Amino acid sequence: MIGDQGLSEAVALLPEWLRHQHWFTGARTGTLDVRPVAATLLHDAEPRVWHLLAEVTHDDGADVYQVPLSIHAERSDRLDHVHLGRTAEGHVYDALHDKEATAALLAHFADDAPALDGLRFHVRPDVKVPFGDQSLVLPGDHHNTSLAYGDAALLKVFRRVFPGLNPDVELHEALSDAGCTLVAPLLGWIDGDWTGDDDGASPAGSPTGSLAMLRGYLTTASDGWALATASVRDLYAEGDLHADEVGGDFAAEAYRLGMATARVHETLAEVLPTGTMSPSDLQGLADAMTGRLERAVSLVPELEPFAAGLRAHYDVLRTRTEPVPVQRIHGSYHLGQVLRTVLGWKLVDFEGELMAPVAERRAMHSPLRDIAQMLRSFDYAALHLVVSDHPPEDPAHEQVLYRAQEWTERNSEAFCNGYASAAQLDPRGDLELLAAYETDTAVYEVVFEARRRPSWLPIPLAAVERLAQTS
Numbered sequence: 001m002i003g004d005q006g007l008s009e010a011v012a013l014l015p016e017w018l019r020h021q022h023w024f025t026g027a028r029t030g031t032l033d034v035r036p037v038a039a040t041l042l043h044d045a046e047p048r049v050w051h052l053l054a055e056v057t058h059d060d061g062a063d064v065y066q067v068p069l070s071i072h073a074e075r076s077d078r079l080d081h082v083h084l085g086r087t088a089e090g091h092v093y094d095a096l097h098d099k100e101a102t103a104a105l106l107a108h109f110a111d112d113a114p115a116l117d118g119l120r121f122h123v124r125p126d127v128k129v130p131f132g133d134q135s136l137v138l139p140g141d142h143h144n145t146s147l148a149y150g151d152a153a154l155l156k157v158f159r160r161v162f163p164g165l166n167p168d169v170e171l172h173e174a175l176s177d178a179g180c181t182l183v184a185p186l187l188g189w190i191d192g193d194w195t196g197d198d199d200g201a202s203p204a205g206s207p208t209g210s211l212a213m214l215r216g217y218l219t220t221a222s223d224g225w226a227l228a229t230a231s232v233r234d235l236y237a238e239g240d241l242h243a244d245e246v247g248g249d250f251a252a253e254a255y256r257l258g259m260a261t262a263r264v265h266e267t268l269a270e271v272l273p274t275g276t277m278s279p280s281d282l283q284g285l286a287d288a289m290t291g292r293l294e295r296a297v298s299l300v301p302e303l304e305p306f307a308a309g310l311r312a313h314y315d316v317l318r319t320r321t322e323p324v325p326v327q328r329i330h331g332s333y334h335l336g337q338v339l340r341t342v343l344g345w346k347l348v349d350f351e352g353e354l355m356a357p358v359a360e361r362r363a364m365h366s367p368l369r370d371i372a373q374m375l376r377s378f379d380y381a382a383l384h385l386v387v388s389d390h391p392p393e394d395p396a397h398e399q400v401l402y403r404a405q406e407w408t409e410r411n412s413e414a415f416c417n418g419y420a421s422a423a424q425l426d427p428r429g430d431l432e433l434l435a436a437y438e439t440d441t442a443v444y445e446v447v448f449e450a451r452r453r454p455s456w457l458p459i460p461l462a463a464v465e466r467l468a469q470t471s
């Protein structure tokens with residue numbers, strides 16, 4: 001199949017298109033070399049639909065991406081925004097935006113669908129797949145492409161794929177099996193095989209990995225970031241009122257979010273392996289955090305004046321003698337990863353930190369790591385308007401900054417109270433470890449913002465300054 005002439009011509013269009021896709025995480029400048037590593041014909045009539053996995057070699061390395069393509073004889077206006085170009089066979093489109101193609105994908109979840117070489121579709125028991133519903137791509141700059149089939153199901157198609165089980169599928173399955181209602185139920189998933197090679201740039205042999213995840217659609221969902229920042233906006237609009245006096249107070253939501261987080265952690269600890277970090281593991285953690293700090297300082301020199309103060313938060317871990325419990329956690333937890341529905345908070349996206357190796361993303365950690373990340377997110381929600389609307393030269397800067405701090409403290413406290421009310425553990429019971437994780441997260445955020453959103457860099461830099469002073 002990989003040798004198909006029409007497909008080869010379509011693949012030649014990929015390098016130029018890929019470098020403009022939000023979800024492409026490789027180096028965008030320089031040459032992109034694209035080599036198909038698996039190709040399956042999903043639909044052999046008009047349009048021809050290819051399920052394609054391609055290894056993309058770029059200036060920073062090589063990764064495998066999932067890029068289904070559809071080829072139409074005639075140009076289609078409705079697909080103009082995802083037009084890759086023209087070949088002798090026809091017009092080539094990103095098939096995930098093409099309703100005819102995505103219907104073909106969903107159809108393969110059916111029991112009686114023909115088996116496909118190298119692609120396996122799994123449906124969980126008693127699940128009704130919404131065959132016949134048209135798909136709509138979820139808007140927004142996401143790392144993957146999620147297709148809503150009516151309001152019944154969401155198929156998250158992983159764009160960058162790795163050998164092995166994706167932690168998003170793994171944790172959704174574990175939580176769904178345990179009857180946890182704080183996540184969207186897992187309905188099914190797709191996995192597949194591709195060819196590696198022996199040049200060391202990609203895995204040798206025939207890797208197998210998760211390709212997509214079908215989960216229940218959470219209707220009525222608003223994401224936590226939108227809700228929290230609306231609350232912050234309400235507060236800043238009210239000249240002299242405190243956070244507990246304005247209409248959009250978020251503290252009750254923060255409390256319930258803390259409870260939901262605790263319950264998910266508790267279930268993960270019940271159904272998946274747990275362990276402890278020994279004093280020597282804590283040394284290793286401090287070493288890893290220190291290494292990340294050093295790399296961050298070399299990339300973002302603004303960190304240098306705070307490095308010693310930040311390192312002190314890691315060094316305390318080296319003096320600890322008590323073991324610390326560890327378990328599977330969310331791994332990349334922030335307000336954009338939680339949805340508020342009429343039935344309460346739901347957690348989404350258990351993929352972990354996307355740029356970390358998959359083994360690291362599946363490693364056990366203290367649940368305090370998730371908590372620290374969410375506390376950083378409260379700080380972001382409070383500060384992002386200060387950065388955009390009330391810069392230091394604005395006469396209102398100091399006053400808004402004070403109110404931002406008040407909002408963060410109120411909601412962080414409420415979140416921790418909610419967590420403690422539902423768990424055996426009060427996150428404030430180990431302030432040293434919490435501060436170490438907060439510091440590690442803020443350092444990560446400095447690098448993230450310097451690369452992706454330089455105008456937001458002052459947000460984590462302010463945290464770094466505060467943390468360096470409190471060590």
Ligand SMILES: Nc1ncnc2c1ncn2[C@@H]1O[C@H](COP(=O)(O)OP(=O)(O)O)[C@@H](O)[C@H]1O
Nearest residue numbers: 142143144145154184216217218223336348349
């Ligand atoms: N089950 C769901 N129902 C409704 N919306 C969802 C659901 N899961 C995720 N979303 C929305 O889709 C967005 C992207 O989902 P996510 O799993 O985070 O994918 P990505 O890794 O591509 O960012 C989320 O931020 C959320 O707004």
Ligand SMILES: O=P(O)(O)O[C@H]1O[C@H](CO)[C@@H](O[C@H]2O[C@H](CO)[C@@H](O)[C@H](O)[C@H]2O)[C@H](O)[C@H]1O
Nearest residue numbers: 143332334335336354373376377378380445448
């Ligand atoms: O969405 P991902 O899990 O891939 O996380 C990455 O992008 C996040 C931004 O979308 C980034 O989060 C940072 O900004 C958020 C506001 O946009 C804020 O709520 C988070 O606290 C802050 O870390 C995340 O760091 C990055 O890994």
